Amino acid sequence: xxxxxxxxxxxxxxxxxxxxxxxxxxxxxxxxxxxxxxxxxxxxxxxxxxxxxxxxxxxxxxxxxxxxxxxxxxxxxxxxxxxxxxxxxxxxxxxxxxxxxxxxxxxxxxxxxxxxxxxxxxxxxxxxxxxxxxxxxxxxxxxxxxxxxxxxxxxxxxxxxxxxxxxxxxxxxxxxxxxxxxxxxxxxxxxxxxxxxxxxxxxxxxxxxxxxxx
Numbered sequence: 001x002x003x004x005x006x007x008x009x010x011x012x013x014x015x016x017x018x019x020x021x022x023x024x025x026x027x028x029x030x031x032x033x034x035x036x037x038x039x040x041x042x043x044x045x046x047x048x049x050x051x052x053x054x055x056x057x058x059x060x061x062x063x064x065x066x067x068x069x070x071x072x073x074x075x076x077x078x079x080x081x082x083x084x085x086x087x088x089x090x091x092x093x094x095x096x097x098x099x100x101x102x103x104x105x106x107x108x109x110x111x112x113x114x115x116x117x118x119x120x121x122x123x124x125x126x127x128x129x130x131x132x133x134x135x136x137x138x139x140x141x142x143x144x145x146x147x148x149x150x151x152x153x154x155x156x157x158x159x160x161x162x163x164x165x166x167x168x169x170x171x172x173x174x175x176x177x178x179x180x181x182x183x184x185x186x187x188x189x190x191x192x193x194x195x196x197x198x199x200x201x202x203x204x205x206x207x208x209x210x211x212x213x214x
Contacts, residue, residue, distance in 0.1 A: 001187050002197035005206070009187075012180035012210050014125050021080060021124035022180060024072040025117050028052075028087070031069050032094045042098045049098075053091040059084035080124055089116045093141065102154045107142060107161055114141030118181050127178030132169040136185035139165030143188040162192060174213040183209045 001009065006026065013019035032052060039045035055070055060083050064070040073087055093113025099106045118137025127133060142162035149155040166189045174182035183206045190202050208214065 001184065001191075005187060005197055005202065008203075008206065009180050009183050012183055012206075014177040017076070017080070018121075018125040018177075019180070020076040022121045024069075024076040025087070025090070025121055027072055028056075028069050029090060029113070029117060032091060036094060036097060045098050046095065049091055049095050053088045056084045056088035056091065059087075077120065077124065082120055082123065086116070086120065092116075097145070102149070102151070102158070104157055104161070107145070107154075107158050110145060111138035111141050111161070111165070114138050117141075118184075121181055122178055125177045125180065127181070128175030130172075131174050131178035131182070132172055133178060133181050135165045136169035136181055139163075139169055140184055140188045143192050147191060159192060162188070166192075174209070176213065179210055179213060182213065 006023075010019045010023055013022055032049065035048050035052070036045055039048060055065070055067075056073065059070065059074050059078055064074040073084070077087060078084055090113050093110050093116065096102075096106050096109040096112075102110075114137030115134045116137070118133040118140070122131060122133035139162045142158050142165060146155050146158035146162050149158060166185055169185045170182070170189060186205050186209050187202060190199075190205065195201050
């Protein structure tokens, strides 16, 4: 999902506040991913991610520092009654990528990144409890990493897990309030299928989901 698709998906949120909350969570996720991509030493990566974890937890008892991502989380997520410690669980998922071997157990832990992000976004949107936000988030996160891993075996395991989760998440009809997240799940499936961002098929698929929930 490129920046253009993200802007479109955010308009699927039921309210401006829900859209702003989802945007803040995605901005945080982007920053965490960038933190790992720009870190060559696992120990340094752990230290940097731990800083984010601690900074998010600290939002529960103090105003955010002068850091745009943390300010966005405080303004658009914590203001809706969600604790910083809950947002920090997204960091826990990213930390799994620091393991030497990404076996199925490690990848399941990494999938928690998406499960928590989508769960919080569903809460902000007041989505229906029947929406498969958790599985959609797992599949979204695993699809993302499957396309980035250099080890063929690890990439294949992540892809299989992503396909399973996304198949479950996209076979159901989503509530209107959850359709921003449902659209992200459908776009993740197209990522795995090799359909590049900006392709008409992606735009049409997202629009169909917005109209029907399918």
